[in-house]
Amino acid sequence: MSMRRLRVTILDLVTKGPSKNTFARVMHPNMASIMPQVVGVWCEELGHTVRYICYTGFEDLSHEIMGETDLLFVGAFSRAAQTAYAVSNLFRSRGAITVLGGPHARCYPQDAARYFDYVLGLTDKTLIDDVIRECAPHRPMGLQLHAARQPHMLPGVKERWKFIEPTLAKAPFLKIVPMIGSMGCPYTCSFCIDSVVAYQPLAFEQIREDLVFLQRKLPNPWVGWHDPIFGVRFDEYMNVIDEVVPKGNVSFIAESSLSLLSEPHLKALRRNGFKAILPGIESWFSNGDKSKTGPKTGDEKVRQVSDHINTILRYIPYVQTNFILGLDTDQGEEPFALTKKFLDLSPGAYPTFSLFTAFGQAAPLNKELQETNRVLPIPFYFLDNKRAMNVRPKHYTWPEFYDHVLDLTGYALSWPRILRRAQANRGMGTKILNVVRAVPASRLRWDLKVRSWLDSDTTVRNFLEGESTILPRVYERRIQKSLGSLWSALPLGALMHDQNAYLNASRTMPLMDLPVRSAVQS
Structure with missing residues (x-):
């Protein structure tokens, strides 16, 4: 039986929110990552329709991500994680399956799995094929998958x-x-x-x-x-x-x-x-x-x-x-x-x-x-x-x-x-x-x-000293302003994360390199 042709959207988050300065206008388009483009090529080679979006901070992201999508791939650094989580939540609410790759997925897979159906570490074409073939919701916790090593070659x-x-x-x-x-x-x-x-x-x-x-x-x-x-x-x-x-x-x-x-x-x-x-x-x-x-x-x-x-x-x-x-x-x-x-x-x-x-x-x-x-x-x-x-x-x-x-x-x-x-x-x-x-x-x-807050705002000082886990309001307001209309789509609890997830995961479950295909099908 032939595989269904999927509508795939690939979003490369070069930055975390709207930008204004001259350096960002000149350089952000030049900071696009290679792997989102590579995934786009692989998806097309596997027979699917691809829409690629590179967000540089000067586009209307809410408008850019409109359109019918079956499968969303997001590439993001950790600085753009809250933006990625909000976007994933929007696409999930429309019935799409969502996938996170890039540095944040490699650094914080446990947290990212709360907001994406698939979280990918090292990635090759076989892994992308496996995800596309299954393309199923995994909630409340997404699947954490990775290839055994980096691919030997990439699309040029x-x-x-x-x-x-x-x-x-x-x-x-x-x-x-x-x-x-x-x-x-x-x-x-x-x-x-x-x-x-x-x-x-x-x-x-x-x-x-x-x-x-x-x-x-x-x-x-x-x-x-x-x-x-x-x-x-x-x-x-x-x-x-x-x-x-x-x-x-x-x-x-x-x-x-x-x-x-x-x-x-x-x-x-x-x-x-x-x-x-x-x-x-x-x-x-x-x-x-x-x-x-x-x-x-x-x-x-x-x-x-x-x-x-x-x-x-x-x-x-x-x-x-x-x-x-x-x-x-x-x-x-x-x-x-x-x-x-x-x-x-x-x-x-x-x-x-x-x-x-x-x-x-x-x-x-x-x-x-x-x-x-x-x-x-x-x-x-x-x-x-x-x-x-x-x-x-x-x-x-x-x-x-x-x-x-x-x-x-x-x-x-x-x-x-x-x-x-x-x-x-x-x-x-x-x-x-x-x-x-x-x-x-x-x-x-x-x-x-920040230096001023250390003297004048006890919530900031206590937070940075590790004496409180309550997020200071000045930090929350900053994120809310940056996210703009996406703020309402940010999932509950997505402002904070378990900073010791790496340590806790290693204590509760030994890290294993499972065969990719069996991991997807299990």
Whole structure:
């Protein structure tokens, strides 16, 4: 008997709610995830009708999701979880079956299963086929399913183009095509979701075909590599680009490790059109393997990393350095003072500061943090690495920590720093982008509010100290404003979650890799 042809809607939640700032308008369409597009290709190959929606914060989401749907796939980071839960509730009320994938599904499957019929971890085409074949409601708790490993190959740019093209059309000028050459990570950072996924390169022949196709479709295209760590098999990447991309035809952006960015590699990257690199520094007191500093820490590491970043800037116009604030290795004022020193020594790099966050079961360290009762039930909406830290700091009180964060952020985003950064940057595009990113200072305004609440609002202070599980009203109002008309669709209880679900699940039920098909049919 032939399978019923389903009407499938795929929703990629790039952001959690309406956006207004210039940087979001320019960059959100360029932040579309690859896997929702991949799932769209697989669903069509399996004989179903697909409607793909990429929500960037400038569309009317309530209007976008109207229409008949049998099966809804949502891809979301945890910051968009409340939006995803509300959308799922709406589709379920219309008779649709709903599926969640992406980082939130991998990090918080127990919570997501309360609001979706299927919650998918690592996903391949067989898993998608199994879900489609069954396509049945699972309530009150959805099925948690995962493939044994990442797929060996993914549909390339040519197969995904029908989903890529309308998304790029939303970008006013800079249009970045998402590509990927590898999955997983060779490093073992205890706080990272990719550290527990084995590094796996994809076929370089696919990359070759994608680059040839892309140059036929767009004049001087930009490519954003979605590899967790770009360039592990560096020579093979460069050889492919050398073969099919004439000099200057394609511009590339990638996230990589300082350990891979030697000067010979930088020369090859410049020759092959790389315009932006995003290396992770994370901490001055750990992760020496990634930063190529070995056992060096503190001031010695700052000087070595700064020299390295300045070398990169001689070859690559745009460099974003990524830091994590509040790690257990940090104590006192020193980590923040060292970061300010780095900003002085490497003024051309744009710094981003992430707050230490334990995303559910994303990383081994998270279970240890839950065992010591340090993880807080901060609503997912705020878990965007900037708005909240859901781990009580080990060596700081909350007021001390926020005082340091405010001092550092204020320094990095001050007009003297912005102007010095612009003077150090090469190219008008780099100068403008860095100014556009820094000037709104919404991060600084939010941190100032939190610091004020710590002194003036006991509900906030008690919540952050772990002395109360009652959500402060100021947080609830913020979520309600962002969700807008979707607020009424948010399921009861969906504002909060069990922050120790990973620990509790491991105590009550051993984790097993069940065969996917039998898991669906049971």
